Amino acid sequence: MGAEPTKLLQGTTGDWEVVVGLEVHAQVSSKSKLFSGASAEYGAGPNENVSLVDAAMPGMLPVINKYCVEQAIRTGLGLNAKINTWSRFDRKNYFYPDLPQGYQISQYKDPIVGEGEIEVEVEPGETIIVGIERLHLEQDAGKSIHDLAPKESYVDLNRSGVALMEIVSKPHMRTADEGAAYFTKLRSIVRYLGTCDGNMEEGSMRADVNVSVCRAGSYAKFQETGDFSHLGTRTETKNVNSIRYVKQVIDYEARRQIEVLEGGGEIDQETRLFDVKSGTTRTMRSKEDAHDYRYFPDPDLLPLEFEQAWVDEIKAGLPELPDAKKHRFINEYGLSAYDASVLAADKASAAYFEEVAKCGDGKLASNWVTGELFGALNKAGKEIEDSPVSAAQLGELIGLIKDGTISGKIAKDVFALMFEGEETGSPADIVEKRGLKQVTDAAAIEKIVDEIIAANPDQAEKVKEKPKTMGWFVGQVMKASGGKANPQAVNEILKAKLGLE
């Protein structure tokens, strides 16, 4: 990590550093809620997924959902974090109509997952390590709807009691890009594990973004001492639900805070809201209005205790995670760290790539997947799961390049035909049917070369003085062959015929 000078922001009175930490709420992918049997499915009609417990009827008691506990452990392991075999649920008390119990059951002092760390790829060649402070389980609240009637508000309790994992990072991010990259990486990890679907539009994943600024050099002091007083006062912007918005919030807050401080003002430790339209943040709750949540251990629940053996069993069943996969791609296929991380970031992309790589050339496979395929998918607005070109087809196509059946250029044409749906089935058959096989027969190529030299005597003279202009002849020959001539053979024959040897 280290405070590199490139991360400084210039103000009018000197240089500043930005410090970012994220609290990410990830909804556990579970059939039922954290403490009740009601469905946790998204999209039901208002108040259809509400049990007596979720509605806080008198005398109702919470019972922990073991599946949700397992997902928290899986996620903790995916964050390389310490799993606490003894943890406890606390009540966070406050009044709000969409909080029927009048308290949220959360984990305050003793979370199920402790410290960990993950690798985050910010851009090609730049990887940072971000520390994880903790992960805890808690209930989601319901939803208040204020715009259905002039005076009344409505409450939908479908979300009330749904299991959330709150994943708290250490203040280890220093730029908007790093914050966004961390959020992206977290999403990639939970999706790999299947513990959260990462669907931000449906609110399955959202971030509270903590931002502070301090004078250049202060962060290094914080790192040395762990003393938070070296850092500036932070603001917390709530419920940011896209990677792009996370970036905007960090950029906006950093600039706003520097402006306030340089204008002689102070930053209040406050909760802020992000306005999507203007890309700005505004005060939601100042420190003075901060709730006193009166946390205390929930007496309706016993401490959450389990055997280390269960953790080990879960660990043994984990899929290969993005970091491990990335390192394996580098070692096994000789990919660059960046390409490897791009491919490993998404489970489906990684699986697709590995299928393509069966063609025997990992690097070429990676180039095709990250280049041609991702480009086409992006343009078509399609996910890799819906790719019209299957991994097997792409692998076979690359095989045809490698064995000299077609050139790279022809391969791109075949790829386009398959992607557009004009051709289906085996690329070898398509090449055969369309007569796209590369011409390697020297006599056939010589014939074309002779014709072109004969038709362009001036050019043939010129090329002797300026050998670089031979490219023009290559182009003409390729054109005349319909792109099928083997480029290497064309080069050799041209050199010989033009006397460039």
Place this chain on the structure above:
Amino acid sequence: MTNPADLTLAKLRDALKAKEITSLEATDAYLGRIEKAKALNAYVTVTADKARDMAKASDAKLAKGEGGPLEGVPLGIKDLFCTEDVLTTAGSHILDGFKPRYESTVTSQLWRDGGVMLGKLNMDEFAMGSSNETSFYGNVVNPWRRSDGGNTDLTPGGSSGGSSASVSARLCAAATATDTGGSIRQPASLTNTVGVKPTYGRVSRWGVVAFASSLDQAGPIAQDVRDAAIMLKSMAGHDPKDSTSVDRPVPDYEAVLGQSLKGLKIGVPKEYRVDGMPEEIEKLWADGIAWMKDAGCEIVDISLPMTKYALPVYYIVAPAEASSNLARYDGVKYGLRAKEYTDITSMYEETRAEGFGDEVKRRILIGTYVLSAGYYDAYYLRAQKVRKRIFDEFTDAFSKVDLILTPAAPSAAFALGEKMNDPVQMYLNDVFTVTANLAGLPGASVPAGYDRQGLPLGLQLLAKPFDEETMFKGMFALEQAAGANKRPNEWWA
């Protein structure tokens, strides 16, 4: 024919099985008595139609020689237990009109075993009180009166005052009750009835309106020890819907009654001799010790020095949990909602101001205070530490003795109104009982004698966690030796 209301639950059960009487006859007899006992104000709701329907169903089973251990027996239910489609108030205005769509685990087990519901019994609001005077539905009157010829209305104890009064006055064969700091044992002691608070986790809390979750435990108030044993067997048992309920088999408590106590060690803690305790209670305690000795027990003097901290700890822990448990009564979902309000905050404020009584408000305030930032460590956390020490002290004591014998309450029934203006005096009623709640131990009050005014007095037995069987053995011996089985004059009828 004997009046079915003159039979204990056990005898009524046997008479029903022997077809000497029908459940409908017994039920009608009790409903008639309830009708005549309005002056006691023991019931908030009488479910006469439901009772007769249940009785008829029981009679059909009994006629075929079928039915559960409580088949056809008319019972009263403390209004803290949620009962399906039947108004459930917890003694509070704030639950106005609340009819649950579910049945508490305890009551559903009673109906499973054949019990018949007569109605819902009055209680202190949210079980907060020791005199039944905090009920929104008015105080219950103790069936017992002083023998001085006066007609001063006395308290039936609290919070289960409706339960104690109705069993004492034979307005039901037995009743359910709950005990958070003494709410079963103190009322039992004041009404010549038997009250049992089981080990924490023995009886499911599911469907019981929560007061203080880590202390609340349901149990029976009954005419005698055998009846209490029969009731507890039906009420107890593991419930997967209550994470704090314990999965272990329920013994047949009735089977141990009359078994020898020879060789049992009975602990007598010196710290339970409090200042200003009436001589009669001292004497009663000494009698109890002598009876146990006669039964072949060894008496062991023990010391429980943490006892003096029990009440202060209780009045931190219980209000803290209550302040959170009662947050759900906000006017949004069920029960009362104030008519006049301007916004959501004022709706909360007006509803809760109107819906809760003074004692409940007092405890919500105390609880909110002890949990608030800056005070949590000094009050709540410290109280929890002391609570742990109280538990450890009992664990240590129970390594030396099998049961602990103490008075159940520091005085006989007092006059209604006498302590209402002095909360601390009121709280002192629980001085002998709160320790069992804090340590999660089983405890029981058994009628043991009368004061010079002729008012009943009880003795308390405490036992090891989940050793209700030994406790019942001891209770039965005390009951036999004391023979304190008088009934109150039915001045109200």
